[in-house]
Amino acid sequence: MKLMHETPTVFLVDPDPRFALVVDRIAAQMKINFKQFSTAEDFLAAYTSGTPGCIILEFRLLGISGIELQSRLATDPVGLPLIFATAAAELPFVVHVMQHGAISVLEKPVSELALWDAVQQAIARNQRVRRIDAKHSGVRKRLARLTQKERQVLELIVQGNANKTIARTLRLSIRTVETRRHHIFRKTGTQSVAELVRLVIQSESRDESS
Structure with missing residues (x-):
């Protein structure tokens, strides 16, 4: 795992350039990093397990969908919390992703305040999980x-x-x-x-x- 003091990153998996500007602005205000990917495939190719932060993503993506990406990341014990932001927030999709651990589902156009709160909550959850994992990693090393x-x-x-x-x-x-x-x-x-x-x-x- 990377160092606990490393600056978190907000990963946006969404090709929408206007929404990217909004997320980038919020990340800058929070003094955290921002990276955008147009597809889940591009994100997976660049992502390193253990990187601190959170993911904001669209349901409907070319190739791997947002839901499928959530499923793939679920196997990572310190995986990034997910925030879905979409203009197509159909109830079955919302229920599914929330049941599988998403922080929230935001409907576009997204309120910047709602997005800020969701990112803040996601970063806090990720830091908590990383702290627990670091603690247990030390314990496991002693027993090993x-x-x-x-x-x-x-x-x-x-x-x-x-x-x-x-x-x-x-x-x-x-x-x-x-x-x-x-x-x-x-x-x-x-x-x-x-x-x-x-x-x-x-x-x-x-x-x-x-």
């Missing part, structure tokens, strides 16, 4: 240091098992369990079972409060 045998011991520790029980379950000597336990604490930077359990919970959760 463990060997497969240490992970087996870790799983049983987290379940609340004592060394004797772990040794019996894995058919190991107590001394071997104690050695692996020591390695687990050292590699994960934890000093107690409670800290270790908390670390594992954090690695499995996408909740910012964990």
